[in-house]
Amino acid sequence: MQIQPPTGGKPSGRDGAGQNAGPETSEQKRVSPVYVRLRAVMAAARYHGIDLDIRDFAAEPGEAAPSPASLVRWLRAQGAVAKGMRLRWRYIVKLGYTPPIVLLFRDGSAGLMVRSDPEKGIIWLRDPLKGEGEPPVPVDELRVRQLWTGDAVLIKRRSDESEADANFDIYWFAKMVMREKQGLRDIVFTSMVMSILQIFPALIVMQVIDRVVNYHSMATLVSLSGFIIILTLYEILLTYARQELTLVVTTRLDARISLHAFNRLLALPLEFYEREQVGEVLGRFAAIFKVRDFMTGQALNVILDAFVLLTILPVLFFMSSTLAWLTLLAAGGIGLIVVIMLPAMTRLSGKRVRAEMQRGATLYETIAGIRTVKTLALEATRQAEWDERVANVIRWRLASMRIANWSNTLVMPLNLFINRGVILIGAYLVITDSNTMQGGALTAFMMLGGRVAAPLVGLARLMETFNEVSVSLGEAGAVLNQPTETHALTHGMRPPIKGALSFSHVNFSYPGSTNKALADVNFEIPAGTMLGLVGRSGSGKSTITRLLQGVSRHYEGYLRLDGVDLREINLHYLRRSFGVVLQDNFLFRGTIQDNITAGRPGFTLEDVIRAARLAGAEEFIERMPAGYETWIEEGSTNISGGQRQRLAIARAVISDPKLMILDEATSALDPESEALVNANLKHLAKGRTMVIVSHRLSSLVDCDQIAVMDQGRAIDIGPHAVLLERCDVYRTLWHQQNRHLEERPAHDEAHQGEQPVGEA
Numbered sequence: 077m078q079i080q081p082p083t084g085g086k087p088s089g090r091d092g093a094g095q096n097a098g099p100e101t102s103e104q105k106r107v108s109p110v111y112v113r114l115r116a117v118m119a120a121a122r123y124h125g126i127d128l129d130i131r132d133f134a135a136e137p138g139e140a141a142p143s144p145a146s147l148v149r150w151l152r153a154q155g156a157v158a159k160g161m162r163l164r165w166r167y168i169v170k171l172g173y174t175p176p177i178v179l180l181f182r183d184g185s186a187g188l189m190v191r192s193d194p195e196k197g198i199i200w201l202r203d204p205l206k207g208e209g210e211p212p213v214p215v216d217e218l219r220v221r222q223l224w225t226g227d228a229v230l231i232k233r234r235s236d237e238s239e240a241d242a243n244f245d246i247y248w249f250a251k252m253v254m255r256e257k258q259g260l261r262d263i264v265f266t267s268m269v270m271s272i273l274q275i276f277p278a279l280i281v282m283q284v285i286d287r288v289v290n291y292h293s294m295a296t297l298v299s300l301s302g303f304i305i306i307l308t309l310y311e312i313l314l315t316y317a318r319q320e321l322t323l324v325v326t327t328r329l330d331a332r333i334s335l336h337a338f339n340r341l342l343a344l345p346l347e348f349y350e351r352e353q354v355g356e357v358l359g360r361f362a363a364i365f366k367v368r369d370f371m372t373g374q375a376l377n378v379i380l381d382a383f384v385l386l387t388i389l390p391v392l393f394f395m396s397s398t399l400a401w402l403t404l405l406a407a408g409g410i411g412l413i414v415v416i417m418l419p420a421m422t423r424l425s426g427k428r429v430r431a432e433m434q435r436g437a438t439l440y441e442t443i444a445g446i447r448t449v450k451t452l453a454l455e456a457t458r459q460a461e462w463d464e465r466v467a468n469v470i471r472w473r474l475a476s477m478r479i480a481n482w483s484n485t486l487v488m489p490l491n492l493f494i495n496r497g498v499i500l501i502g503a504y505l506v507i508t509d510s511n512t513m514q515g516g517a518l519t520a521f522m523m524l525g526g527r528v529a530a531p532l533v534g535l536a537r538l539m540e541t542f543n544e545v546s547v548s549l550g551e552a553g554a555v556l557n558q559p560t561e562t563h564a565l566t567h568g569m570r571p572p573i574k575g576a577l578s579f580s581h582v583n584f585s586y587p588g589s590t591n592k593a594l595a596d597v598n599f600e601i602p603a604g605t606m607l608g609l610v611g612r613s614g615s616g617k618s619t620i621t622r623l624l625q626g627v628s629r630h631y632e633g634y635l636r637l638d639g640v641d642l643r644e645i646n647l648h649y650l651r652r653s654f655g656v657v658l659q660d661n662f663l664f665r666g667t668i669q670d671n672i673t674a675g676r677p678g679f680t681l682e683d684v685i686r687a688a689r690l691a692g693a694e695e696f697i698e699r700m701p702a703g704y705e706t707w708i709e710e711g712s713t714n715i716s717g718g719q720r721q722r723l724a725i726a727r728a729v730i731s732d733p734k735l736m737i738l739d740e741a742t743s744a745l746d747p748e749s750e751a752l753v754n755a756n757l758k759h760l761a762k763g764r765t766m767v768i769v770s771h772r773l774s775s776l777v778d779c780d781q782i783a784v785m786d787q788g789r790a791i792d793i794g795p796h797a798v799l800l801e802r803c804d805v806y807r808t809l810w811h812q813q814n815r816h817l818e819e820r821p822a823h824d825e826a827h828q829g830e831q832p833v834g835e836a
């Protein structure tokens with residue numbers, strides 16, 4: 077969906093929130109209702125100190141006007157607590173003075189309710205497009221009913237320690253489960269009813285044997301049969317209901333956990349991913365699904381079975397306390413065995429989980445690097461590594477399974493005793509002393525006793541699995557509980573950006589490294605500068621661009637953008653103000669057009685074509701049979717490196733960023749493509765600040781300023797001609813690369829000199 081701002085220009089503008097409330101009023105007729113709705117939400121969020129960017133809003137497909145759900149998602153992503161609700165007039169008119177509530181109107185727009193008067197039956201609405209200074213307008217019930225759909229969005233600022241930032245641990249999971257209170261309550265209720273229903277058949281059998289069989293009473297048999305049929309029907313229905321309820325609850329839980337975990341993954345800083353092996357991160361992330369399976373499968377079942385225990389035990393005691401005690405004793409023995417075996421099991425299952433993760437990492441690495449593996453014929457080494465990993469997994473799995481087998485075997489006699497031994501003792505009791513127990517009770521005990529053993533053994537098993545799960549949880553936590561960028565992404569200023577940059581006394585080393593990647597860097601450039609960065613490999617050029625984008629934020633000194641400390645700026649906003657092209661760019665699967673817009677809303681085909689033209693990509697795209705609809709395969713295998721690079725430039729430039737970074741963007745290109753891109757650089761640079769890192773100095777000759785980096789220091793900055801004169805490092809680099817230019821004339825002369833000799 078496209079959002080039309082009142083001025084009709086580009087869809088979103090760079091103005092962020094609430095800065096262009098002025099000139100719109102005269103043009104209100106042209107404003108689309110959808111835009112008004114978004115502005116209403118932005119104004120309400122602003123009241124709580126949350127600045128929203130209209131470009132972050134993503135409508136759901138097929139939505140005519142932003143639904144409460146998509147508005148809430150937008151708000152939550154920016155750190156607000158938001159809730160879409162259906163409210164009644166009765167309720168809102170009682171509120172009095174209130175933080176702005178967004179009332180969604182039927183025409184797709186919205187109003188901001190700021191106050192109400194229950195006596196007079198009036199609420200006050202503020203125009204979302206007008207500033208806060210404008211007085212709100214009083215509206216009565218009749219008018220509100222005409223306008224309002226009944227939907228409202230409530231917004232609040234999130235207190236910092238919230239669920240989204242909470243650590244992923246067993247408490248977090250438990251809290252998630254508890255949020256399904258209502259569903260869980262129903263499940264527990266049906267389970268309890270079911271376990272009570274399960275007792276009756278046993279009691280009835282007891283009656284049948286004692287009365288019907290012993291006294292040949294046909295009438296009792298008939299009525300008991302009817303009773304049993306009814307009970308059976310109930311039990312079937314309840315089983316169905318419980319299964320259905322469990323399904324709903326677990327599915328909802330599943331969705332919520334997956335969502336949260338993925339959000340967390342996205343909020344982790346780039347630095348984290350650079351430090352960690354991707355394969356291991358994936359493995360660890362997958363571990364949370366083990367936890368989820370456990371929580372919603374086994375754990376839930378065991379808890380439900382425990383209810384069965386609660387209802388059945390009293391009945392067992394009622395039938396025969398001796399047998400009941402024996403059963404409990406045996407069950408206690410089972411518990412004891414499991415507890416004793418537990419430490420060994422924990423150790424082994426931990427080793428197993430870790431071995432499995434390493435195996436996953438090797439698999440991932442091999443597949444991701446398959447090109448290198450094949451071209452360097454590394455199959456044998458990879459195979460060897462894989463074999464070792466697999467052997468490791470097998471060893472620990474065998475060991476942990478073996479110990480599980482041992483504990484099962486030890487438990488088995490007790491388990492069998494509950495099922496069979498108790499019966500024999502019961503039979504003995506019946507024979508020797510028929511006052512304490514009768515044949516019917518014994519049979520009933522036989523039917524119910526087995527049900528005691530199952531939950532108890534389940535409980536013991538649960539502890540076994542719980543171990544494995546807590547190891548998994550630890551692994552997942554090692555990834556997901558890393559400090560995130562959430563705060564920086566959702567807080568901070570969104571100043572209008574022009575593009576002046578200044579570094580003052582910037583020092584930086586990468587985490588875990590003692591060497592300074594940047595050492596006391598000082599320079600500044602005005603907005604609109606085309607800045608070249610040169611220097612030997614490892615001199616800190618890419619590091620400079622990383623600091624600019626806020627990838628690494630733990631530097632000393634000050635880095636300012638238009639005079640504002642970079643750390644004060646909202647990270648989302650900052651990164652969006654940059655267009656970045658690297659040496660190796662990732663294109664997503666999809667059409668060329670999709671790749672240029674990269675899924676950002678609000679771009680038309682014209683925007684795409686304009687960007688492609690700027691990037692020098694228009695010509696080759698149009699030559700393709702499907703043009704902008706050409707499908708790009710995974711890993712962009714069906715286009716050339718040069719084409720991919722130009723698409724990446726188009727993707728970076730389409731949002732018209734005020735700052736652009738090209739880090740070795742053309743070094744992998746053939747001379748022709750490089751010349752094409754370089755010829756466009758001047759065009760690209762118009763109206764923005766460009767930072768170009770390149771090994772080929774000749775492509776930087778036209779830069780306004782060139783900064784020379786050496787071992788993390790910016791040793792000089794100036795235009796090409798000046799540097800050539802005064803900077804030794806630059807001169808050396810230049811001469812190294814352009815020796816052929818200088819030598820050719822000399823060479824040619826020598827050649828010419830030789831010629832006559834040869835001819836002679």
Ligand SMILES: Nc1ncnc2c1ncn2[C@@H]1O[C@H](COP(=O)(O)OP(=O)(O)OP(=O)(O)O)[C@@H](O)[C@H]1O
Binds near residue numbers: 589612613616618619
């Ligand atoms: N992710 C990282 N972790 C640790 N050290 C790093 C990391 N990236 C770079 N470095 C180190 O920081 C220093 C500067 O690296 P940087 O990537 O900025 O150099 P560069 O000038 O861009 O080099 P090149 O021209 O080869 O791209 C180097 O010594 C490098 O070893």
Ligand SMILES: [Mg+2]
Binds near residue numbers: 618619739
């Ligand atoms: Mg680099």
